[in-house]
Amino acid sequence: MKIVIIEDEAYAADALESMVLELRTETLVLKTLESIEESVEWFSIHARPDLIFCDIHLSDGNSFEIFKQTEIQSPIIFTTAYNEYAIEAFRVNSIDYLLKPIEKEELAKALRKYEDLKQVNLSHEIQNLQELLKTTAVEKPQTEKKSRFMIKSGQSIKTISSEKVAYFLAEEGVVLIVTFEGKRFVVNYTLDQLDVMLDSEIFFRANRQLITNITAVKEVSPYFKGRLHLALEPPLAGDQIISSSKASAFKEWLDL
Secondary structure (H helix, E strand, C coil): CEEEEECCCHHHHHHHHHHHHHHCCCCEEEEEECCHHHHHHHHHHCCCCCEEEECCEECCEECHHHHHHCCCCCCEEEEECCCCCHHHHHCCCEEEEEECCCCHHHHHHHHHHHHHHHHHHHHHHHHHHHHHHHHHHHCCCCCCCCCEEEEEECCEEEEEEHHHEEEEEEECCEEEEEECCCCEEEECCCHHHHHHHCCCCCEEEEECCEEEEHHHEEEEEECHHHCEEEEECCCCCCCEEECHHHHHHHHHHHCC
16 A cells, blocks of 8 residues: 655654554655645655545645645545534545544554445446446447535445435535435536436436435425425425426426
8 A cells, every 4th residue: 555644743654554554564655745745746756555644734824725636546545633624525535534642543544444445446347347348338428427425424435325315405604414304415527517417207306405315305385486386305495497498308307
């Protein structure tokens, strides 16, 4: 496993490196980076590592600036003394968020999570390749829709099947899965991406903020100027409106 450590405190970087090497003796530390500027320069000319450990507060600013300035596809484990950046961290390939001082047991869990996800991704790549070869052989388009989502729940990764999703909601810069039980989870897709991926017989793009499951629609009522008002289950704060241009397609989708 090849890793990069982004940390501006030498003692913290050394302690983390020692702990990782103790847990995974085959690990190769490619580089320890101390600033945003140094990190952007290094990642722009080097191949990506298998895993990145990254502090958030660096000497020249917030480390999220690194990922705005250069494209990094490697999974990231954030290490920080602050707990308020978890959602922002999740948007940039974060697989875990460890609070300092880092405990060996928590680091071990994070490494196992990385290894589990790596295995899952490898299996998906093999499956996707097999499907691609199969599709090419029979010259048939791929029509399978997304049936499950991997989401972060606390310190773990779990899957949620599409049938358990009441609706997808864009809110405060993130997209949320809202289940029929009323639970909310951040999902790493935009509504535009989801609109293509989901089964159109089950899900409908109601407006710019909402994609709803047909089962979640409890009541539809006329609204001003040919629009429609939705009542959903679980309830959603604020008026959910179908525009007049979408009203006919929505009624047809509901078989009204």
